[in-house]
Amino acid sequence: VAVVLAVDVGGTKLAAAVVDGDARILSRARVPSPRGSDPETLYEALIACCAAALRGADSLPSDLDGVGVSCAGPMVWPAGEVSPLNMPAWRRFPLRQRLLREFEVEPVRIHNDAVGIAVGEHWQGAGVGTADLLGMTVSTGVGGGLILNGQLYHGISGNAGHIGHVVVEPDGPPCACGGIGCLEAVAAGPKTVARALAEGWQPDTTMDADGIGLAASAAAGNSIAIRNIERAGRAVGIAVASCASLLDLEMVAIDGGFSQSGPPFWDALRQAFAAHARLEFAAACQIVPGKLGADAPLLGAAAFILDADHYGWDTTTPPRPDSAS
Numbered sequence: 596v597a598v599v600l601a602v603d604v605g606g607t608k609l610a611a612a613v614v615d616g617d618a619r620i621l622s623r624a625r626v627p628s629p630r631g632s633d634p635e636t637l638y639e640a641l642i643a644c645c646a647a648a649l650r651g652a653d654s655l656p657s658d659l660d661g662v663g664v665s666c667a668g669p670m671v672w673p674a675g676e677v678s679p680l681n682m683p684a685w686r687r688f689p690l691r692q693r694l695l696r697e698f699e700v701e702p703v704r705i706h707n708d709a710v711g712i713a714v715g716e717h718w719q720g721a722g723v724g725t726a727d728l729l730g731m732t733v734s735t736g737v738g739g740g741l742i743l744n745g746q747l748y749h750g751i752s753g754n755a756g757h758i759g760h761v762v763v764e765p766d767g768p769p770c771a772c773g774g775i776g777c778l779e780a781v782a783a784g785p786k787t788v789a790r791a792l793a794e795g796w797q798p799d800t801t802m803d804a805d806g807i808g809l810a811a812s813a814a815a816g817n818s819i820a821i822r823n824i825e826r827a828g829r830a831v832g833i834a835v836a837s838c839a840s841l842l843d844l845e846m847v848a849i850d851g852g853f854s855q856s857g858p859p860f861w862d863a864l865r866q867a868f869a870a871h872a873r874l875e876f877a878a879a880c881q882i883v884p885g886k887l888g889a890d891a892p893l894l895g896a897a898a899f900i901l902d903a904d905h906y907g908w909d910t911t912t913p914p915r916p917d918s919a920s
């Protein structure tokens with residue numbers, strides 16, 4: 596029976612799971628991402644997490660048919676040298692080579708975590724059966740991945756799907772990428788919270804000043820919270836309308852904690868989409884919440900190996916000299 600190790604590397608947590616060929620998660624493990632600047636400390640925490648997942652499924656590395664990884668970007672793809680923005684301990688860290696040596700199994704495939712989410716939703720979630728899907732996450736950051744004609748679409752450097760850097764407000768806030776008015780700069784959870792705080796919003800005494808606290812205030816009728824969540828939702832709707840027109844998408848599936856901010860987010864998103872996607876084919880694109888939650892990047896990572904015909908790729912292609920982004 597085919598089993599794979601699926602790994603999710605993010606700035607706040609590391610997760611691993613053993614997944615079988617029927618997409619069943621046989622075991623899972625999860626630890627907070629270590630803070631600090633030592634690359635080996637971070638690597639050892641990841642390997643301990645993987646070992647716990649293997650133990651939980653009574654699996655040995657020799658049982659594995661491969662290792663799939665969803666990792667925060669940027670990275671050099673397909674080489675799997677990762678430099679996660681929120682994890683300064685790893686800069687051009689050769690994660691793929693290290694995992695190849697660690698587990699002595701092939702293939703090891705590493706892709707952007709938002710790509711993992713899109714693949715997970717296409718393989719087992721909201722997008723099952725669709726031919727042309729944009730899967731995206733609206734959370735601490737905003738990212739996405741594309742399934743076109745039933746196949747994961749990479750782009751020339753593996754960076755296709757970066758919807759977080761589609762411009763939605765040309766005179767808007769500066770973005771961490773160096774641009775102006777990118778979707779991520781407008782709609783990411785922390786950006787939205789910071790804007791609400793600057794306008795005088797304060798969380799309820801039992802809540803934190805984060806996306807969950809902001810959504811709770813909005814649900815209680817706080818106008819600053821509602822207005823700022825609406826701005827984020829509207830920005831997502833504008834970006835998605837452009838993507839639907841460009842790519843003739845069948846569906847957009849949206850995951851991520853901040854996308855769960857309730858009606859102010861979704862109503863504003865749908866209104867903006869309806870206002871901007873005017874051609875019949877674009878307006879017909881379905882926009883739905885993702886179904887897999889935190890399992891999306893793990894199941895996507897598993898699918899990189901288990902359904903390589905649709906979601907896999909050749910890891911031996913030499914990276915282009917400038918493919919870090």
Ligand SMILES: [Zn+2]
Nearest residue numbers: 760770772777
């Ligand atoms: Zn940007």
